[in-house]
Amino acid sequence: MDYKDYYKALGVEKTATAEQIKKAYRKLARQHHPDVNPNDKSAEQKFKDINEAHEVLSDPEKRKKYDQFGADWQRYQQQPSGAGRGGQPGGGFDWSQYTQGGGGFGQGGQFGEGEDFSDFFSSLFGGMGGGGRRAGGGGTRPGAGADYQAELELSLEEAYHGGPRTITVNGKNLRLNIQPGVADGQTIRLRDQGGPGRNGGPNGSLLITFRITPDARYVRTGDDLTQDVPVSIYKALLGGEQTVETLSGPVKIKLKPETQNGTRLRLRGKGFPVYKHPGQFGDLYLRLTLTLPQHLTPQEKELIQQLAALRPED
Structure with a gap:
């Protein structure tokens, strides 16, 4: 049974963090997924190898056992050929600690067709039992399928x-x-x-x-939403009603006279639904942004100049 380098399978270093392992797995899983590569046996095998590597390296206990095994395997490989290296690992190492039941190192049967994990995984983490078969000859032990x-x-x-x-x-x-x-x-x-x-x-x-996917209208923070609402300068100065589109439908709000640019309003219960809590919602925060008129007519300019004259700058 050949040693499997799970770090190499995911293309990460042995010092990789859990997040780096997760990121590498996702990238490779998408690349080699059977749905993306139909009828491609090599991609299918690669996908299985990636899943097997992730199954081990994403589990702290499995990863710890695998790392220890890898260190012992390297020491075994470096022994002179006469130091117990024959057909099975030896040389004074207690390989039984890495097999279920201590029945030998990867001895016995193979997984059947369509199985998700290799003999290597089975020997290390229990899919094949001690020696691969039970004493009664009932076949390999039951094991959960891959996620x-x-x-x-x-x-x-x-x-x-x-x-x-x-x-x-x-x-x-x-x-x-x-x-x-x-x-x-x-x-x-x-x-x-x-x-x-x-x-x-x-x-x-x-x-x-x-x-x-990001939404151009809203920014989500937990169960709350923030939305920019454009308001004309005239409505901001004089006050009035403003219709705001929300995810639950249009809502009318009242603006006070002399509303300032950047004013924030809070609409309770108009935010995002609280997951698995029917009837509960976050809040919607409105950020009012004043819009200035463009393409002024001569008459409009004259009126604005009159208004400016009534309120000279300090």
Whole structure:
């Protein structure tokens, strides 16, 4: 059984942080995903290798065990050929600590067709049991399937309203009912929609991460929204009503006379829905920006000059 370099599979250094590993995995998973490379066996194998590497390096306990194994493997490889290096690792190392049940180093059967993890992973993390087969000859141990990861892009309005969406993963169409108020970067888990279980084990999960596209009208902060509202200089000076478009529909606001540029108004409950709390909403903050008239007529200029004369600058 050959040693697998999971760091090399993801293209990261051994000192990589959890965030760097996650970023590298996402990039490679998108590049080699079977949906992007249909009928490409090499891409399919690469995708499996990437998932296996991420399964180990994203788990602190698995990564710690893998790093320790890698150090011992390197020491073993550096031994002279007469120091117990034959067909199986030796040379005084206790390899049984890396196999389930201590039954030897990667001995015994292979995974069947379509399995997600390699013999190397199985020997290290228990998919094959001690020696690969049980004493009763009942085959390899059951194991959970791999978790799949996918991203779903939503507009701000789609995230606001929620509702049904369809996502395709590994050629399979899945219908989702998105709860209103999902956030950018939020991940949900769909159990039993990941890789197939091994030898009767449970299927893995599908982890879907939401990506909310920026909206030109609103800035979202948690469950609150901020919106710029243009107001004519005349309405700002004299006061009046202003219609504001919100994600829940138009709302009329009253402006006081002599409203200043940059004034902020708060509309309670007109922000974003609170995730999984029906009926609860954040607030909408309006930032009033005064607009100046353009292409003035001679008469308008004359009137403005008269107004300026009545209020000379200090």
